[in-house]
Amino acid sequence: MLEQTLSEVYTKFKIHFYQEMFNHLHSRETSLTTVEMFCVEVIYALKNPTVAEFANFINVSSPNAAYKVNSLIKKGYIEKIQSETDRREYHLVVTDKYINYFNLSQKYVNTVVERAQDYFTPEQIAFLDDILRDMSLELMKDVAIPPVSINPN
Template identity: 30%
Template structure:
């Protein structure tokens, strides 16, 4: 293996571990210490936009609807998510962030904004395109592999 390979591998592992550690640490110190990392990602997948169904959120998270239901039940009890029946078809239930859920979502998005801004700092357009291409390739590999 080349030195370049070893450096890139070490950086990817370091970045992944650092992001998880920082997110966990910040959660524990915040007003949102009652949610887990998995619940945080669930809130992120529900998002602020159009209310999604459980099937849509489960697909985004690459988990089963049954697994998602457990997380949603907990988030409803904790006051982060509401289930809302469709006005046009009462069989359809959509997931919606509560005020507390939206507050958390915005705070978490702020962390991501700072992280991406720091990663792109000092890069020219060509370097940004190369980073974007590399990350897309990595994501594609991970989706295919798992």
């Protein structure tokens, strides 16, 4: 039962995001392929990785990752920023163009959270938050990404 319910919630979040994404595709506000969308989401989640860290995480060769990165740079979704500690190293940073894209899904998360806060008691919200945090930190250690920080814009 939990598997079905969690899968349903996850699917609804994804589908809502895809609906919003397709609305923007029709208005030509975005130009990402599906693979590029996944790549920029990984780069965002990894919080400014190097090309090598990105390549390692998605398990592709460095030249393949560099090709994907260059395409995302050309489309304006990420940029390379030189490391201040090691001038030979560059970090991948998402641009405001991606943040606006990301907010398509984040706005719905915020809407669902607001609805939950109206529907559930504060104690239930705290309990749900504890469960989700434990799931993220303890049960999903195989997805090694830094903790998510929310941009309220």
